[in-house]
Amino acid sequence: MLDIRLIREQTDFVKNGLNRLGAPTDIIDTILELDRRKRRLLTDVESLKGERNSVSKTIPRITDSAERERKIAEMRQLGERIASLDAEVQSVDATLQKRMLEVPNLPHEGTPLGLNESDNVVVRQIGDPRAFDFAPKPHWELGEKLGILDIARGVKISGSRFYILKGAGAALQRALIAFMLDVHIREHGYTEVYPPFMVREECLYGTGNLPKFGDNLYHDVEDDLWLIPTAEVPVTNLYREEILEADLLPIRHVAYSSCFRRERMSAGRDVRGIKRGHQFDKVEMVKFVEPLQSDAELESLVADAEDICRRLEIPHRVVQMCTADLSFSAAMKYDIEIWASRAGGEEGEWLEVSSCSNFRDFQARRAGIRYRPSKGARPEYVHTLNGSGLALPRTLIAVIENYQNEDGSITVPAALKPYLNGLCKLEGE
RNA sequence: GGAGAGAUGGCUGAGUGGACGAAAGCGGCCGCCUGCUAAGCGGUUGUGGGGGUGUAUAGCCCUCACCCCGGGUUCGAAUCCCGGUCUCUCCGCCA
Numbered sequence: 001m002l003d004i005r006l007i008r009e010q011t012d013f014v015k016n017g018l019n020r021l022g023a024p025t026d027i028i029d030t031i032l033e034l035d036r037r038k039r040r041l042l043t044d045v046e047s048l049k050g051e052r053n054s055v056s057k058t059i060p061r062i063t064d065s066a067e068r069e070r071k072i073a074e075m076r077q078l079g080e081r082i083a084s085l086d087a088e089v090q091s092v093d094a095t096l097q098k099r100m101l102e103v104p105n106l107p108h109e110g111t112p113l114g115l116n117e118s119d120n121v122v123v124r125q126i127g128d129p130r131a132f133d134f135a136p137k138p139h140w141e142l143g144e145k146l147g148i149l150d151i152a153r154g155v156k157i158s159g160s161r162f163y164i165l166k167g168a169g170a171a172l173q174r175a176l177i178a179f180m181l182d183v184h185i186r187e188h189g190y191t192e193v194y195p196p197f198m199v200r201e202e203c204l205y206g207t208g209n210l211p212k213f214g215d216n217l218y219h220d221v222e223d224d225l226w227l228i229p230t231a232e233v234p235v236t237n238l239y240r241e242e243i244l245e246a247d248l249l250p251i252r253h254v255a256y257s258s259c260f261r262r263e264r265m266s267a268g269r270d271v272r273g274i275k276r277g278h279q280f281d282k283v284e285m286v287k288f289v290e291p292l293q294s295d296a297e298l299e300s301l302v303a304d305a306e307d308i309c310r311r312l313e314i315p316h317r318v319v320q321m322c323t324a325d326l327s328f329s330a331a332m333k334y335d336i337e338i339w340a341s342r343a344g345g346e347e348g349e350w351l352e353v354s355s356c357s358n359f360r361d362f363q364a365r366r367a368g369i370r371y372r373p374s375k376g377a378r379p380e381y382v383h384t385l386n387g388s389g390l391a392l393p394r395t396l397i398a399v400i401e402n403y404q405n406e407d408g409s410i411t412v413p414a415a416l417k418p419y420l421n422g423l424c425k426l427e428g429e
Numbered sequence: 430g431g432a433g434a435g436a437u438g439g440c441u442g443a444g445u446g447g448a449c450g451a452a453a454g455c456g457g458c459c460g461c462c463u464g465c466u467a468a469g470c471g472g473u474u475g476u477g478g479g480g481g482u483g484u485a486u487a488g489c490c491c492u493c494a495c496c497c498c499g500g501g502u503u504c505g506a507a508u509c510c511c512g513g514u515c516u517c518u519c520c521g522c523c524a
Binding site for chain 1: 457
């Protein structure tokens with residue numbers, strides 16, 4: 001959510017930002033009008049309330065009973081006017097809030113201007129795709145053949161976009177999870193959190209998934225709980241409606257969770273293999289920082305995510321999103337893409353395994369996450385950031401496809417050996 | 430799931446319709462005093478919004494709302510009524 005005062009006082013600046021996103025700006029005019037109406041009503045109703053308060057205080061001291069009754073009747077009438085004005089304020093304010101929640105974050109001044117994803121900028125690439133001296137296979141073929149992946153039975157029990165990891169496949173994913181968590185905890189200074197996978201509605205408003213993207217979420221109507229699409233949601237909301245002491249910042253959390261997405265918008269896309277499922281696991285990093293630190297913290301967040309690719313010795317690249325490709329809540333965003341050899345008649349591809357974003361105060365304002373810059377100072381909104389470190393299925397794809405051997409076996413990356421009891425190779429039974 | 434109790438400021442905890450944004454204590458901050466430490470003394474100390482005055486998102490002034498959340502009763506609600514959420518105790522069940 002943007003600051004209403006910013007919208008009021010620097011309207012052109014705000015509209016300019018929305019223009020850069022390619023987002024409509026007429027909503028800003030709507031908001032300004034609602035805001036004006038609300039404040040006008042507020043001044044009116046508040047002066048009436050002031051009158052009622054002061055008169056009401058004198059009533060018990062009025063000894064003349066006729067006079068007393070007269071005042072009470074007067075106040076009763078005043079109360080009716082207040083009630084109707086209050087109702088009006090409430091309805092205007094509700095509309096205003098609704099509109100406010102629909103406005104995306106403004107792009108960071110460092111986010112490159114662009115019209116579509118072709119304007120994204122490849123910032124750096126580490127490592128080159130492996131040159132195979134045999135015909136490499138896609139992960140679904142390798143996985144099925146090794147008996148570590150069973151897509152058919154996944155579909156049988158839960159429907160399309162579900163799969164089973166079995167034996168060494170399940171172990172490999174578990175090893176990746178433990179490896180990632182350990183690196184972030186021990187080497188990068190994050191504190192592990194194990195959050196609920198179901199949250200209340202307000203948490204999704206906090207991160208910006210609602211109101212606009214509800215159709216990608218699973219919602220249990222009976223208990224009104226929502227399955228998380230990413231651990232970003234529960235972890236960011238950890239400190240909602242709190243005022244943190246400045247010396248607690250920066251807070252850096254890492255969380256493993258399953259994630260649940262309906263993928264309605266990508267029907268028919270990426271249906272092959274395990275690239276896009278309704279349920280997947282992810283290790284997520286979330287930061288709460290002082291505003292002046294957030295630019296630097298985004299860079300280190302990207303570096304922390306990249307470090308996983310580096311340690312796995314898989315080629316990857318960092319792509320900075322242009323204004324057209326920013327997510328709703330992000331001011332600046334980098335994607336980390338890992339190389340997957342793919343094949344089976346298809347080219348290899350860069351798979352998005354992490355999105356690292358600086359949301360500045362956008363989520364913090366929605367979720368009410370503040371801190372006190374110094375003793376006695378007025379609370380201010382923190383800046384929040386997050387990024388995957390990394391998404392499991394696509395990392396798994398990259399490991400399987402990049403580390404495949406001609407006989408269909410898969411070499412275990414050196415970094416994962418300690419997590420697989422020293423196992424060197426997956427060879428099937 | 431059944432029965433009961435409860436939710437007040439950073440914390441403890443008063444307050445059951447009228448000057449209560451809230452006693453008292455603790456803690457915090459500022460100052461005084463004491464040649465250390467401890468104690469003592471005085472002051473101060475929640476959040477958000479609106480209006481005014483300011484170059485000011487600095488001060489200052491006025492004002493409204495907030496005693497878990499949402500409704501209601503009343504001239505007036507922390508206090509009464511209804512709904513919700515959460516916590517605790519006992520029983521039941523359970524990984």
